[in-house]
Amino acid sequence: MIELRNVTKTYPAPRGRRAILDDITCVLGDEGSVGILGRNGAGKSTLLRILGGSELPDLGTVKRHGRVSWPIGFSGGFNGSLTGEENCRFAARIYDADVDEVIERTREFAEIGDYFFMPVRSYSSGMKVRLAFGLSMAIDFDVYLVDEITAVGDRKFQKKCRDAFREREQRSSMIIVSHQMKTI
Amino acid sequence: MIQALDRQLNVIWALTLRETRTRFGQYQLGYLWAFVEPIVWILSFYLIFALVDRPSPRGMSLFGFLATGMITYELFSKTAEKVSLAINVNRALLFYPQVRPLDLTFARWLLETATHCSVFVVIMASELMVTGQSLRISDPLSLLGGLLLASALGYGVGLIFCMAQVIFPSLEKMRGPMMRPLFWTSGIFFTANSLPLEARKILMYNPVVHAVEFVRQGWFTSYQAKWASLPYLLGWVLSLLFIGTLLEREIRRRIEVT
Numbered sequence: 001m002i003e004l005r006n007v008t009k010t011y012p013a014p015r016g017r018r019a020i021l022d023d024i025t026c027v028l029g030d031e032g033s034v035g036i037l038g039r040n041g042a043g044k045s046t047l048l049r050i051l052g053g054s055e056l057p058d059l060g061t062v063k064r065h066g067r068v069s070w071p072i073g074f075s076g077g078f079n080g081s082l083t084g085e086e087n088c089r090f091a092a093r094i095y096d097a098d099v100d101e102v103i104e105r106t107r108e109f110a111e112i113g114d115y116f117f118m119p120v121r122s123y124s125s126g127m128k129v130r131l132a133f134g135l136s137m138a139i140d141f142d143v144y145l146v147d148e149i150t151a152v153g154d155r156k157f158q159k160k161c162r163d164a165f166r167e168r169e170q171r172s173s174m175i176i177v178s179h180q181m182k183t184i
Numbered sequence: 185m186i187q188a189l190d191r192q193l194n195v196i197w198a199l200t201l202r203e204t205r206t207r208f209g210q211y212q213l214g215y216l217w218a219f220v221e222p223i224v225w226i227l228s229f230y231l232i233f234a235l236v237d238r239p240s241p242r243g244m245s246l247f248g249f250l251a252t253g254m255i256t257y258e259l260f261s262k263t264a265e266k267v268s269l270a271i272n273v274n275r276a277l278l279f280y281p282q283v284r285p286l287d288l289t290f291a292r293w294l295l296e297t298a299t300h301c302s303v304f305v306v307i308m309a310s311e312l313m314v315t316g317q318s319l320r321i322s323d324p325l326s327l328l329g330g331l332l333l334a335s336a337l338g339y340g341v342g343l344i345f346c347m348a349q350v351i352f353p354s355l356e357k358m359r360g361p362m363m364r365p366l367f368w369t370s371g372i373f374f375t376a377n378s379l380p381l382e383a384r385k386i387l388m389y390n391p392v393v394h395a396v397e398f399v400r401q402g403w404f405t406s407y408q409a410k411w412a413s414l415p416y417l418l419g420w421v422l423s424l425l426f427i428g429t430l431l432e433r434e435i436r437r438r439i440e441v442t
Contacts, residue, residue: 053281056437070280077279081206093198094282096191 001030002051002068002143002175007060009043009050020046021057029143033174044177045071048145051175066142067095072133080121084112084131087120088138095139102138109134109164111157130157137164144168146176195282199274199291207295218299219306222258226250226307229373241375243406247311253372255307256399259300259331260338260370260392261363266292267342268359271350271439278439285439286432289343297335304331308403320405327402333417334395340424347431350439371396376411384411391420 007024010017020043028034028051038044048071049055050062070077078087085103092102107116110130115123123131136144146165165174208214229250233240240246270288277283312319321327349355370392376384387393388411397412 054279058437068281077276079202079206079274079276081209082202086202086205090198090202091280093201094195094280096194 001065001173002028003063003065004028004051005061005063007050007057007062009046009055009057011046021050023060025060029173029175031173033169033176036175036177038177038179040179042179044179045147048147048175048177052145064143067140068143069136069139069141069145071145071147072136078120078128078132081119083119084110084116084123087131088135091135092139097139102135105138106131106134109137109160133161137168140172142172144172144174146174148178191282192287196287196290196294199277199283199287200294203291203295215299219303222251222255222300222303223307225258226254229254241378241407244400244404245311245315248308248403249375249400250372251307251311252400252403253370253396255300255304256330256334256396257367257370257372257392258303259297260334260341260395261366262300263293263296263335263338264342264345264363265359266296267339268345268349268356270342270346272346272356275439285347285436286429289339289346293335293339293342296338297332300335301331321402322405323402325402326398326409329414330395330398330400330402333398333421334392336421337391337395337417337424340421340428343428344424344431347428347435350435366390366392369393375400375407376409377407391417 004027005025007021008019009021010019012018036044036047046055050057051064052068052070053062053064054070077091079090082090085107088103088106089099092099110116110127110133112123112127112130115127116131120128120131168174208217226247230247233246233250240249267289270292271278271285274288277288278285309319345355345359369387369390371387371390374387376388376393376397379387394412394414394417397409398414398417400407401409401412
């Protein structure tokens with residue numbers, strides 16, 4: 001569950017500052033899932049970063065209860081010189097999850113074979129996404145922040161992701177942002 | 185509160201393990217390289233001193249004199265260097281919400297301090313073994329304090345550069361040239377007691393000299409750090425940390441995560 005209280009976030013624009021969030025007070029993800037629609041550049045990803053806590057609002061407070069994920073969907077946060085396994089180990093440690101279990105579940109889900117034990121910099125972009133998605137499914141979050149995961153991997157992998165999401169929806173809540181009505 | 189502290193320590197520890205891996209992991213011999221650099225420095229200056237027949241200060245072996253100075257200085261300067269790059273190198277990690285800019289600098293501080301303290305122990309112990317002397321630390325508190333304050337000075341300088349670089353990226357290029365004079369003026373090649381009055385007056389403004397003096401007083405039985413001042417050194421450390429953490433508050437909203 002994420003509580004926003006009087007949250008304001010602005011960005012510098014050619015003329016003055018542009019407000020992305022203007023004095024928002026609400027509660028998200030306490031039950032079920034939330035979809036947030038917006039055009040490109042409306043501030044959806046920024047909103048997710050603020051919800052997740054990797055970016056701070058200009059004003060107001062954001063309170064998170066339970067384990068909230070990082071914005072899932074692109075493969076940020078990996079260090080290229082470490083292997084997939086080492087990157088998973090790091091993530092498991094900072095989320096205080098069982099390290100061996102996370103590594104095992106990620107390896108199984110990502111299906112990238114022995115590349116799992118190679119430095120991430122040698123991965124193709126598809127493999128990176130597989131690893132990122134596998135890792136986010138391997139740690140049990142109470143709230144998932146999802147950023148546009150429309151085209152990830154091949155069709156078989158996409159189905160796997162959808163199934164994993166469905167299954168997660170039973171226990172956790174999702175906050176999904178997209179610019180496509182269909183995704184939501 | 186305690187839970188939050190525990191979580192943060194958890195993050196710092198994970199970062200430290202990861203830094204260890206990225207700093208030493210990609211080379212063969214890994215951690216050994218941490219020892220190679222100071223040893224090469226010490227031995228080259230040992231050779232130069234021996235060639236020009238310059239004696240070491242009274243009561244110190246030439247090797248011990250150079251080693252105490254060099255390792256203390258390296259502890260300061262390497263900590264400053266590594267900490268100053270903490271955000272630039274690990275920006276991708278800020279992607280994880282619980283990783284904060286200060287955690288990145290803490291992890292590097294921890295790793296550098298642990299590394300150089302081990303270097304100190306190993307190099308000084310090997311001198312004792314080669315010369316067949318027994319270990320006698322004359323003032324353990326002064327030795328430990330000197331090393332820790334050198335590391336804290338390095339952290340303060342590194343922290344300020346690290347945060348200021350977020351606003352002025354070109355500072356990264358200036359750090360090297362700005363630090364270079366310190367190599368010659370930090371007491372690696374002289375002791376405060378052996379300096380002429382005029383030179384001492386000026387050189388004692390450099391806080392690193394004070395740290396080196398404390399380390400030497402701690403290690404050598406016959407050396408008294410008459411001119412080193414703990415309040416002066418602490419004053420530097422606290423001011424640097426104050427400015428550094430102030431800058432952190434200013435930049436934490438400005439960092440752009442990929």
